[in-house]
Amino acid sequence: MKLYSGKMNRLVEELAALPGIGEKSAGRLADHLIRMPKDRVRRLTDAIIDARENVHFCRECFTLTDAETCPVCSNDTRDHTTIMVVEDTRDMQAYEKTGKYSGVYHVLQGAISPMLGIGPNDIRLKELMSRLQSGSINEVIIATNSSLEGETTAMYISKLIKPSGIKVTRIASGVPVGGDLENIDEITLLRALDGRVEL
Amino acid sequence: MKLYSGKMNRLVEELAALPGIGEKSAGRLADHLIRMPKDRVRRLTDAIIDARENVHFCRECFTLTDAETCPVCSNDTRDHTTIMVVEDTRDMQAYEKTGKYSGVYHVLQGAISPMLGIGPNDIRLKELMSRLQSGSINEVIIATNSSLEGETTAMYISKLIKPSGIKVTRIASGVPVGGDLENIDEITLLRALDGRVEL
Numbered sequence: 001m002k003l004y005s006g007k008m009n010r011l012v013e014e015l016a017a018l019p020g021i022g023e024k025s026a027g028r029l030a031d032h033l034i035r036m037p038k039d040r041v042r043r044l045t046d047a048i049i050d051a052r053e054n055v056h057f058c059r060e061c062f063t064l065t066d067a068e069t070c071p072v073c074s075n076d077t078r079d080h081t082t083i084m085v086v087e088d089t090r091d092m093q094a095y096e097k098t099g100k101y102s103g104v105y106h107v108l109q110g111a112i113s114p115m116l117g118i119g120p121n122d123i124r125l126k127e128l129m130s131r132l133q134s135g136s137i138n139e140v141i142i143a144t145n146s147s148l149e150g151e152t153t154a155m156y157i158s159k160l161i162k163p164s165g166i167k168v169t170r171i172a173s174g175v176p177v178g179g180d181l182e183n184i185d186e187i188t189l190l191r192a193l194d195g196r197v198e199l
Numbered sequence: 200m201k202l203y204s205g206k207m208n209r210l211v212e213e214l215a216a217l218p219g220i221g222e223k224s225a226g227r228l229a230d231h232l233i234r235m236p237k238d239r240v241r242r243l244t245d246a247i248i249d250a251r252e253n254v255h256f257c258r259e260c261f262t263l264t265d266a267e268t269c270p271v272c273s274n275d276t277r278d279h280t281t282i283m284v285v286e287d288t289r290d291m292q293a294y295e296k297t298g299k300y301s302g303v304y305h306v307l308q309g310a311i312s313p314m315l316g317i318g319p320n321d322i323r324l325k326e327l328m329s330r331l332q333s334g335s336i337n338e339v340i341i342a343t344n345s346s347l348e349g350e351t352t353a354m355y356i357s358k359l360i361k362p363s364g365i366k367v368t369r370i371a372s373g374v375p376v377g378g379d380l381e382n383i384d385e386i387t388l389l390r391a392l393d394g395r396v397e398l
Binding site: 011019024029045050182183 | 223
């Protein structure tokens with residue numbers, strides 16, 4: 001990367017440091033960026049800074065939002081007695097896209113992973129438990145990924161909630177093992193929802 | 200993408216508009232960006248703006264640079280009588296990485312493509328011809344890609360230069376080193392056969 005001069009190298013390095021962008025894609029992106037109209041470039045950088053400054057976790061469900069509570073949590077027509085627990089906002093998005101789930105969510109912002117050193121205290125589990133203490137929750141649907149981490153997290157949460165008497169379900173294994181929710185088609189997602197079993 | 204609030208949606212949209220970044224990668228990138236330390240985010244956006252404002256074409260060879268002439272053109276120890284013609288800066292970079300080419304370059308910033316409506320006047324061909332008029336050039340090595348567009352461009356350039364008496368060569372086309380014959384397309388196989396050399 002030595003033959004561009006400094007400013008181009010710096011851009012390529014910054015881009016290549018982002019996840020999923022290798023050295024070659026970074027070069028291609030940089031190339032594109034310096035040819036984009038200046039106002040488009042400014043719109044992109046403004047969007048990045050604006051999101052970084054203002055997007056935070058929903059006070060209720062811990063998804064990403066720039067309001068105090070996210071559109072789902074602040075929607076009174078949703079069923080606030082049913083909580084679907086997902087690993088991240090993209091998984092929540094996957095179920096929202098089906099348009100068929102009318103409850104609310106709880107976004108863990110991660111999954112328990114002993115291998116990566118992520119324990120129950122590193123995800124939004126305490127916050128889920130305190131939501132359940134309100135007494136108004138009828139069912140918790142665990143929709144973590146069906147990966148090792150997701151299953152571990154599901155088991156852990158179900159054991160934690162069971163004593164409280166709240167119904168705990170797990171989405172069915174219509175989701176292929178090892179699959180990541182965000183990559184799965186809507187029909188499979190819905191089938192998994194319909195086939196959920198009590199834990 | 201409706202369930203994030205505005206600022207997050209806007210960021211995802213801006214990112215998804217970049218080449219090679221789909222809706223899903225844009226979501227993942229946005230997610231990463233809003234969790235990055237603020238100073239890292241600022242370094243990225245500064246790098247984008249700085250490059251967009253200051254990177255332009257080298258006065259000599261039309262590669263991307265932020266100096267008046269690029270490091271290669273301004274290097275007196277390079278052989279300025281041999282010009283390698285490439286389609287873009289990344290191709291130039293590929294040859295620079297070998298460390299074995301000591302001549303200079305001419306970056307066309309594209310290739311002739313009737314299908315995309317890109318003609319000889321849309322790439323830096325006039326600029327190449329005026330470099331040749333200096334009379335000090337011994338050889339032009341055409342290293343455009345071996346795609347339809349690259350080959351068309353190579354043919355066009357060679358016909359354009361031939362009358363001037365300057366030596367015009369084309370990089371060899373054939374089976375890549377380490378390539379497995381069974382995975383290589385027929386055209387390449389035939390070209391490798393045509394271009395066979397005596398051992």
